[in-house]
Amino acid sequence: MADFKHVGLIGRPGSERALHTLKRLIRYLHSCGTNVVLEESTATALPGHTMEVCSYEALGKACDLVIVVGGDGSLLGAARSLAKYKVPLLGVNRGRLGFLTDITPNDIENKVGEVLDGKYMMETRFLLDTSVIRKGALIGGGDALNDVVVHPGRFIRMIEFELYIDGQFVYSQRSDGLIVSTPTGSTAYALSGGGPIMHPKLDAIVIVPMNPHTLSSRPIVVDGNSEIRILIGEHNSAYPHVTCDGQNHVVTNPGDEIHIHKKPHKLQLLHPLNHNFYETCRSKLGWGSHLGE
The missing domain is CATH 2.60.200.30 (Probable inorganic polyphosphate/atp-NAD kinase; domain 2)
Structure with missing residues (x-):
């Protein structure tokens, strides 16, 4: 069982799709009894909420896990700010290609639930x-x-x-x-x-x-x-x-x-257990599948 009691959330600003997914993710995390912390600019898109709001610096110090809802660009920005705090990042893809943000919105409850249960792969990226x-x-x-x-x-x-x-x-x-x-x-x-x-x-x-x-x-x-x-x-x-x-x-x-x-410090990036770099290349770059498929 992973010890992710305090989960920070970062959403892609100005994206209705990301906002919809963010709300769904918040409902799920609350149902799991997880304490949810919002990044400051993300919080402005959720008026009336009662969750804790933090700067990137405070998010890095206070959270056990940070989930980024958006595209690879959103995760790149989060990575540069948070890598030095050694807090792991998990990406939910609401962008285009999504080499870094590999959880689809339809799989949120299933895949995020697995991560919260300690079923994940961790990579370090410099x-x-x-x-x-x-x-x-x-x-x-x-x-x-x-x-x-x-x-x-x-x-x-x-x-x-x-x-x-x-x-x-x-x-x-x-x-x-x-x-x-x-x-x-x-x-x-x-x-x-x-x-x-x-x-x-x-x-x-x-x-x-x-x-x-x-x-x-x-x-x-x-x-x-x-x-x-x-x-x-x-x-x-x-x-x-x-x-x-x-x-x-x-x-x-x-x-x-x-x-x-x-x-000197590296990013800790989490993936679901079924993550496969070559499968990602095949699906994102249009490589050929098995012969006969």
Whole structure:
């Protein structure tokens, strides 16, 4: 029996479908005698409730489990805020693909009930820490569960940069940018950029060029403990953006440095017992089923 007495809830803001599922989930959790705690912005969508309301920080400290109702984007945001508190996350999918949020709304009572009974799988996923350095000073940064992307921003033009891994020069490149992805993010933007699918258990980082100005430039998979440094070229006419999980943005200047490495704390992600990474790939990416089916 799992000891999930205090369960935090985070819902996708502005989504009627997520709100409907959230209300159904609350009714079920209350029927199980579970203490339900709402994240602040989620609580505003439920006027008149009598449940405890907490910030992300308080949620991470007070809860034994946090359930996210929404798409992968909702879970990415929760993961970046809560991973350091070591509170496990469980996703209910009300988005589109749903590689991370793998419980369907129709299975809420069954699958959440199994998790509350201790019948679940736990995975750990690492995040990336990003810092933008200008003339020796930190000007911005962020965390990423999926990926860190260097791109030209609103303007479609090539950018110039140099890539270093563990202090060693790798190459200079002119391209539309660079994707630095975790295994979790390998089925997201990096995949559309031609990167490999990596199993979530791998301790590795993939670096994927975006439309490079040479046919010989290919994705590189490196050790997960690698220190990655990207030096923005002095002669760029664009001011490249650094985006973490598509949600946090920093604008760089020519000469800035972007430092990327693994964060020390990991996300604890729960799945139902029947979770299968390859089955998820088959259903989400349209891979072929057994011959004859």
